[in-house]
Amino acid sequence: MPKPSRTPPPAGAAPLPSREGTRAALLDAATAVFVEQGYDLARVRDIAERAGANVAAINYHFGGKEALYLEVLRHQAGERIERYPFADAAQLAGAEQALRAAVTALLSRFLAEDQRAFVAKLLMRELLSPTPALRTLVADVIAPQFRQLSAIVARLLGPKADTETVTRCTLSIVSQCMFYLFARPLVEQLAPHSYDSGGPALLATHIAQFSLAALQARRRDLEAGDA
Amino acid sequence: MPKPSRTPPPAGAAPLPSREGTRAALLDAATAVFVEQGYDLARVRDIAERAGANVAAINYHFGGKEALYLEVLRHQAGERIERYPFADAAQLAGAEQALRAAVTALLSRFLAEDQRAFVAKLLMRELLSPTPALRTLVADVIAPQFRQLSAIVARLLGPKADTETVTRCTLSIVSQCMFYLFARPLVEQLAPHSYDSGGPALLATHIAQFSLAALQARRRDLEAGDA
DNA sequence: GCATGATTAAAACAATTGTTTTAAACAAGC
DNA sequence: GCTTGTTTAAAACAATTGTTTTAATCATGC
Structure with missing residues (x-):
């Protein structure tokens, strides 16, 4: 029973990847689709089409949709592990400047x-519908960055601050930054120009200022023995 | 062509709702399932089963899954519109106390x-996969509460604070509170005892303290003409 | 050029899902 | 008790989705 003749590639489709490039093209396409749609709504047919490949290639190269997703997370995590967002920020002379730079970078x-x-976008989706991959993603990518920010916060709070206080203050800073990503539709409705040109810089300045003031006040409290 | 005989209700199933209660049971069941699963993963068969009804009842009473979802949002919004979380908080004598109470309530x-x-949980899911209903939910439920918190913030910042500053400071407070809802899996991994008994009270105290310090510092800046 | 393994593409499959169909059962009014 | 409209339940439907099957095509090595 001969197979139907294969169709030539359509004129307007994505250029066919070279043989060794199909896997990479699928990985890239999948990343984009998972970021846009999340895992549940992402369709293997969309991914294949976007990659200029056939849908069966996903199973061939990755074993299936779920394994492709995990590979996307692993790959993105690997891309990030090599670069910490605050590496240069940590070199700055003053802790205040370090915090400003860290907030801006974040x-x-x-x-x-x-x-x-x-x-970050994949993390937002994972948080709402966690898969087992979340734990690894947090441990390998998020936690190291969190620790670096915590170190800056600890410098600002001084030697009297215990670990819990440092952690909670760091979470207060991270939450302000992360909020503008996950709650974007809400912010756009409540404060419609927040994401306009120049908006994010203003937000970073505000978050840094708000947080520095809080940390300085906490430090004073700790050193006055009020804590 | 006679229909197959109808099965008697299974012994262990949810008690069958009375005739006038099926619609309400479906609404309650749907709320729970949408909260747990989100719209996309929620299955009409799960909702029907949970309500002790037949799957066709969803179409009969609501027209379909999507209309049921919208009705759930409308219904939950209506439940909330009648009660603002800070009504009693706003009555407190001092603005500081008002903020503490508001943060705790939120x-x-x-x-x-x-x-x-x-x-709040439905809002988290809407933020990640917005439907047209989000705009109404924000306008009718979230924005009024936001305005009440803003009023407290404005009192704390004093007369020199412009609207944008008030809004951004309010968002800084809301983001800290909301973070512990949407990012729970992350927080549990980074700060594992945050949600233990007594944890939320500690968090509320921390958020209020952190935010009050920041607002007080901002007020001083504004009044010193540094802003 | 042949053999072998890798890779691809189209078709088919199996399962799932929300919706529709249809008739039975129910409730209310006369 | 009959009629009428409402409500329900089981079956069927149609569409979708990820996966599997199968053979063609390709690439490499001898």
Whole structure:
């Protein structure tokens, strides 16, 4: 029983990847589709089409949709592990400057329109519908960054601050930054120009200022023995 | 062609609702399932089963899954519109106390294990996959509460604070509270005892303290003409 | 050029899902 | 008791989705 003759590639489709490129094209396409749609709504046919490949290639190269998703997370995590957002920030002379730079870096990563935001966007979806991959993603990618920010916060709070206080203050900073990513539709409705040109810079300045003031006051309390 | 004989209700199933109660049972069941699963993963068969009704009842009473979802949102919004979380908080004598009470009320609502958290949980899912209903939900339920918190913030910041500053400070407070709802799996991994007994009260105290310090510092800046 | 393994593409499959169909059962009014 | 409209339940339907099957095509090595 001969197979039907294969169709030539359509004129307007994505260029066919070279043989060794199909897997990479699928990985890229899947990343984009998972970021846009989340795992549940992402369709293997969309991914294949976007990659210029056949839907059976997903099973061939990755074993299936779920394994492809895990590979996307692993791949994005690997891309990020090599670069910590605050590496240069930690070198700054003053702890205040370090915090400003860290907040700016964190917020700009969250609000980036390109692949810099992929991990964060995938994280948002994972948080709402966790898969087993979340634990690894947090441990390998998020926690190291969190620890770096905590170190800056600890410097600002001084030697009297216990670990819990440092952690809670760090979470207060992270939450302000992350909020503008996950709650974007809400913010756009409550404060419609927040994401306009120049908006994110203003937000970063505000978050840094708000948080620095809080940390300085907490430090004073701790040193006055009021805590 | 006679229909197959109808099966008697299974012994262990949900008690069958009275005739006038099926619609209400479906609405309650749907609320729970949409909160747990989100719209996309929620299955009409699960909802029907949970309500002790037949799957065709959803179409009969609501026209379909989507219309049921919209009705759930409308219904939950209506439940909330009649009660603002800070009504009694606004009566407190001091603005500081008002803020503390507001933060406590907001966080406890977000972290409630019962229906008090339904609107917030549905909002989290809407934010990640917006439907047209989000705009109405924000306008009718969230924005009024936001305005009340803003009024407290404005009192704390004093007359020199412009609207944008008030809004951004209010968002800084809301984001800290909301974070512990949407990012729960992350927080549980980074700060594992945050949700233990007594944890939420500690968090509320921390958020209020952190935010009050920041607002007081901002007020001083404004009044010193530094802003 | 042949053999072998890798890769691809189209068709088919199996399961799932929300919706529709249809008639039975129910409730209310006369 | 009959009629009428409402409500329900089981079966069927149609569409969708990820996966599997199968053979063609390709690439490499001898």
